[in-house]
Amino acid sequence: xxxxxxxxxxxxxxxxxxxxxxxxxxxxxxxxxxxxxxxxxxxxxxxxxxxxxxxxxxxxxxxxxxxxxxxxxxxxxxxxxxxxxxxxxxxxxxxxxxxxxxxxxxxxxxxxxxxxxxxxxxxxxxxxxxxxxxxxxxxxxxxxxxxxxxxxxxxxxxxxxxxxxxxxxxxxxxxxxxxxxxxxxxxxxxxxxxxxxxxxxxxxxxxxxxxxxxxxxxxxxxxxxxxxxxxxxxxxxxxxxxxxxxxxxxxxxxxxxxxxxxxxxxxxxxxxxxxxxxxxxxxxxxxxxxxxxxx
Numbered sequence: 001x002x003x004x005x006x007x008x009x010x011x012x013x014x015x016x017x018x019x020x021x022x023x024x025x026x027x028x029x030x031x032x033x034x035x036x037x038x039x040x041x042x043x044x045x046x047x048x049x050x051x052x053x054x055x056x057x058x059x060x061x062x063x064x065x066x067x068x069x070x071x072x073x074x075x076x077x078x079x080x081x082x083x084x085x086x087x088x089x090x091x092x093x094x095x096x097x098x099x100x101x102x103x104x105x106x107x108x109x110x111x112x113x114x115x116x117x118x119x120x121x122x123x124x125x126x127x128x129x130x131x132x133x134x135x136x137x138x139x140x141x142x143x144x145x146x147x148x149x150x151x152x153x154x155x156x157x158x159x160x161x162x163x164x165x166x167x168x169x170x171x172x173x174x175x176x177x178x179x180x181x182x183x184x185x186x187x188x189x190x191x192x193x194x195x196x197x198x199x200x201x202x203x204x205x206x207x208x209x210x211x212x213x214x215x216x217x218x219x220x221x222x223x224x225x226x227x228x229x230x231x232x233x234x235x236x237x238x239x240x241x242x243x244x245x246x247x248x249x250x251x252x253x254x255x256x257x258x259x260x261x262x263x264x265x266x267x268x269x270x271x272x273x274x275x276x277x278x279x280x281x282x283x284x285x286x287x288x289x290x291x292x293x294x295x
Contacts, residue, residue: 007028007093008052008172008175008179008213008216008217008220009026009028009033009034009050009092009214010033010051010052010092010095010151010216011050011092011219011220011223012046012049012051013049013090013219013223013260013264013269014046014047014049014275015036015038015046016267016269016272017263017269017272018044018045018046018047018265019038019039019040019044019046019088020038020039020040021037021038021039022036022037022038022273023036023038023136024036024037024273024276025136025140025277026277028094030147030148030151031093031094031097031099031151032091032092032093032094032097032099032144032147033053033092033093033094033140034091034092035089035091035092035140035143035144036088036089036090036091036092036094036191037087037088037089037091037136037139038087038088039085039086039087040082040085040086040088041082041085041239042082042083042084042085043081043082044081044082045079045080045081045082045244046079046080046081046082047077047079047242047254048074048077048079048080048273049074049077049215049219049252049253049254050073050074050075050077050212050252051073051074051092051095051127051212051216052073052095052096052209052212052213052216053073053092053093053095053097054071054072054073054092054093054097054098054099054102054106054109055070055071055090055091055092055093056069056070056071056090056091056099056101056116056143057069057070057071057088057089057090057100058088058089058090058115058130058139059086059087059088060085060086060087060088060089061084061085061086062084062230064131065114066127066130066131068112068115068116068117068127068130069114069115069116069119070102070104070109070113070114070115070116070119071109071112071113071114071204072104072106072108072109072110072112072113072160073106073110073111073212074111075110075111075204075208075212076251077251077252077253077254078090079254083181087190089136089139089143091143091147091237093164094170094213095168095172095173095209095213095216096172096202096209099147099150099151100121100151101120101121101122101146101147101150101151102118102119102120102121102149103119104119105122105201105202105203106201106202106203107200107201107202107203108203110202110203110204114214121150122146122150126142126145126146129142130143132144139147144199148283156274160197160200160201161201163187163189163194163197164197164201164202165199167183167187167194167198167206167209167249168186168209170182170183170186171206171209171210171213172213174210175213175214175217175237175238176210176211176212176213176214176215176216176217176238177210177214177238179205179210180194180195180207183206194206197227211248212252213238213250214237214248215236215249215252216252217237218233218237218245218249218257219222219260221233221237222257222261222264223264223269223270224269224270227261230242230245230257230258231244233245233257245257252282254282
């Protein structure tokens, strides 16, 4: 992966560092970023960072138990302890994307874990196939087929929904560097109106969304790049100065960017990430790039 050439997919780096057997398959299409799997032990500390994403999580416990949740983004660094030994299968959607298979909005999911039985539009009959699936590959196939089916009924956005999507696209394409006054200029709406409708749908402001995208780009730079200094990193990411970069990154990651870079190198993030690209035969192995703009 290259910092500026490759498309951003939002990561939870501590899941990679702290869990066992982490693997992922990258989609970057139809709003789905990637699916992933890992194992955790009871009481194990799980660290999460802001990613502006919704995740669908399945916990495979002992004796064939399965529980599923729709999980909203956190807005700051958080730590929780795993309640049990479990194998996790998760699907992460692109920053700001809300899948049609879920009823709750981004705002309703913000910092919450909602049981799938309450969150799904469908009756959830496909979850039985997820329960029976034993491997990462089987679980990926079952989830993708259900997700792809649900997305076929997506209506084109209009009105407020179209504006919100445009705001997210502009933030994403600029790596979070765009300012709200520039979004207002490009869309023709006032800053106050954009702020209000974004907050209504997402639960946080467009400025916060931009900061999270910028932070996720910082993670990508530190994971895959090799900045000589944090001043160089701050400049590459579009921060006003190094102190601002350090403050924003520390709030989101729980440690300074310099400490994080040392951790990524010591743990060899690139080696342990174990990524593959998912390319179903139905798509003729063609990976479509995710676009936030209207179809």
